[in-house]
Amino acid sequence: MKRFFAVWAVVLLILSCCGCVDGQSQPLKVQNADTVMGTVLQQTLYTVDRETPAVREIIGLLQKLEEERLSRRLDTSEVGRLNLTGGEPSGSSVSPFLEEILRNCLEMWQKSEGAFDITLGVVVSLWDIDGWAAGENRGVFVPPGKEQLQEALESCGSGRLTLERDRLYLPEGMELDLGAVGKGIALNQVLMYLRENNEITGAIISLGGSVLTYGQKPDGKSWSVGIADPEDTASIIGTLTLEGEWFVSTSGDYERYAEADGVRYHHIIDPATGYPADSGIAGVTILAKDGFLSDALSTACFILGKEKGMELAVSCGAEVLFVGKDGSITMSEGMKVYYESA
Numbered sequence: 557m558k559r560f561f562a563v564w565a566v567v568l569l570i571l572s573c574c575g576c577v578d579g580q581s582q583p584l585k586v587q588n589a590d591t592v593m594g595t596v597l598q599q600t601l602y603t604v605d606r607e608t609p610a611v612r613e614i615i616g617l618l619q620k621l622e623e624e625r626l627s628r629r630l631d632t633s634e635v636g637r638l639n640l641t642g643g644e645p646s647g648s649s650v651s652p653f654l655e656e657i658l659r660n661c662l663e664m665w666q667k668s669e670g671a672f673d674i675t676l677g678v679v680v681s682l683w684d685i686d687g688w689a690a691g692e693n694r695g696v697f698v699p700p701g702k703e704q705l706q707e708a709l710e711s712c713g714s715g716r717l718t719l720e721r722d723r724l725y726l727p728e729g730m731e732l733d734l735g736a737v738g739k740g741i742a743l744n745q746v747l748m749y750l751r752e753n754n755e756i757t758g759a760i761i762s763l764g765g766s767v768l769t770y771g772q773k774p775d776g777k778s779w780s781v782g783i784a785d786p787e788d789t790a791s792i793i794g795t796l797t798l799e800g801e802w803f804v805s806t807s808g809d810y811e812r813y814a815e816a817d818g819v820r821y822h823h824i825i826d827p828a829t830g831y832p833a834d835s836g837i838a839g840v841t842i843l844a845k846d847g848f849l850s851d852a853l854s855t856a857c858f859i860l861g862k863e864k865g866m867e868l869a870v871s872c873g874a875e876v877l878f879v880g881k882d883g884s885i886t887m888s889e890g891m892k893v894y895y896e897s898a
């Protein structure tokens with residue numbers, strides 16, 4: 557009899573650790589924060605596997621994506637190598653993975669009438685935007701001069717990029733920068749991982765300015781994604797209430813910037829001038845079913861401003877919300893279904 561109770565005690569202990577109630581397996585919540593791809597990755601996963609390797613595997617997946625494909629600073633990555641070998645008359649071969657991304661980027665360049673442009677690498681370097689991200693330069697920042705920017709702009713322009721099947725012809729001196737879509741591409745990969753993982757029943761994952769929602773919460777409540785107030789980034793102006801799979805990307809003038817002589821310079825560049833875009837917008841949030849699209853559109857719409865940006869986002873099947881520099885909020889009709897002000 558004693559043995560019988562001892563066995564039951566162990567069984568009950570295991571069940572309670574697994575979160576089992578009435579024989580129904582209740583998913584456990586696992587949370588993690590880390591720095592990946594030069595930004596903050598926050599994971600909340602609901603899993604029926606107590607020992608889930610998912611948190612670590614997702615971090616590994618993103619590190620691999622950065623190191624092998626997207627980083628323009630590492631010569632181990634495909635983008636880094638393309639930038640080094642630019643100017644080859646015979647072009648450079650690109651992987652099917654990057655080829656599809658480059659095609660989508662060129663399509664967005666066309667649709668946005670040149671506002672979204674992945675060939676601004678030289679201008680981005682001149683502003684030292686990657687240095688701002690690392691917290692360097694604050695206080696001793698000297699903005700580039702107009703002539704320097706004009707010269708740098710001569711090395712840019714997606715119109716001068718040729719992609720013929722799997723060969724990319726990158727003009728000498730041109731540098732690719734996929735910083736505007738890297739987080740969205742990464743979250744697309746995370747979604748594929750989650751779909752293949754039967755133990756994860758729900759997740760909300762944020763990487764820099766982009767968020768992925770997936771599956772369900774055990775309590776049946778919706779996902780809630782806050783939209784930062786550009787004036788006071790510790791608070792939110794409102795929330796999006798979402799069910800199942802969604803991508804939410806925000807581009808804002810408060811995300812990365814440097815100051816010189818009382819002027820604040822942010823990281824979203826207008827390809828027409830080489831200067832930070834000034835379209836009266838402080839932040840743009842996009843809601844879409846694809847990570848690349850949400851991330852690309854948030855950058856493009858920031859540069860285009862309210863009217864043209866709204867037109868572009870809606871034509872791509874996405875929803876958009878603009879926060880003006882004056883604090884005004886403008887959104888697409890479809891966004892109103894999900895948005896509630898704080």
Ligand code: AMP
Nearest residue numbers: 671672673674735736807823824825855
């Ligand atoms: P995001 O925060 O997604 O809007 O992306 C901004 C990043 O994209 C910058 O840090 C640059 O690396 C890059 N970028 C800046 N301006 C542009 C632009 N006009 N088109 C494409 N990428 C850009």
Ligand code: MG
Nearest residue numbers: 736851852855
């Ligand atoms: Mg973006």
